[in-house]
Amino acid sequence: MGKIEESVEFIRGKTDVKPEIGIILGSGLGSLADEMEGVSIPYKDIPHFPVSRVPGHKGNLVMGELEGKKIVAMQGRSHFYEGHSLDEITYPVRVMRELGATVLLVTNAGGGIDKDFRPGNLMLIIDHINFMGANPLRGRKEFVDLTFAYDKELIELTERIAKDQGIEIKKGVYIAVPGPSYETPSEIKAFEKLGADAVGMSTIPEVIVAKSLGMRVLGISCITNMAAGILKKPLSHEEVIETTKKVEAKFKKLVRKIITKIQLTS
Ligand code: HPA
Secondary structure: OOHHHHHHHHHHOOOOOOOOEEEEEOOOOHHHHHHOEEEEEEHHHOOOOOOOOOOOOOOEEEEEEEOOEEEEEEEOOOOHHHOOOHHHHOHHHHHHHHHOOOEEEEEEEEEEOOOOOOOOOEEEEEEEEEOOOOOOOOOOOOOOOOOOOOOHHHHHHHHHHHHHHOOOEEEEEEEEOOOOOOOOHHHHHHHHHHOOOEEEOOOHHHHHHHHHOOOEEEEEEEEEEEOOOOOOOOOOHHHHHHHHHHHHHHHHHHHHHHHHHOOOOO
16 A cells, blocks of 8 residues: 555544545644534644644644535644655645545745735735745656646635625735745845745645646735845744734634635536
């Protein structure tokens, strides 16, 4: 049996839920999974699953129902900067797909580069720039098309829902760096020139793998701070977590509505 089959067999031994939607809950955004009806499986118990030790990341795979849809949610993720390979950090996406998920909703915390952004904003990811210097498909010879990486219909659906709910939502391009240090002000100026609106240390590897598996992808960044040099003050992980706490209620309301309205085609 392959690794993925072993992970899937273990998970299927804990629940009968056949998930339709996979959700990756980033820094400080994990509490949505606590509201699901279902089972919570610690990553450390799942064969071959990578374990994250970053504060603010819980480390559970939660399988169950939310808004009448079957969900597999990752409460926290592992990161490239922790020393995991991109193969390892994208492994859970392969498992979610194998469990049945055809849609991936991926969330993260990011620094705002666009000067119209404010900490606490939510940003729909419309495209990305992979600045990690690595690709999770390396060695696999898969020439995956990323022209439409972020599903247009899901972006439009989210914009409509945000408008109905009175939730302000920005749109922009996400750039990912390897981390774990934050960027210098000069790097942020350079990223702005490259066309990036927000910067973070995750998400892109998972999106690339999800696309290689034919999944529809929706990405939402929580802008937790303005990127380095914009406000002439230092950045901290504490500030990042603090902002996600303030945004969480709005974020959860939005995600619940997206799940309610999402049309599943297969
Ligand atoms: N830079 C990189 N990653 C981040 C930031 C940032 O400013 N904020 C939250 N994650």
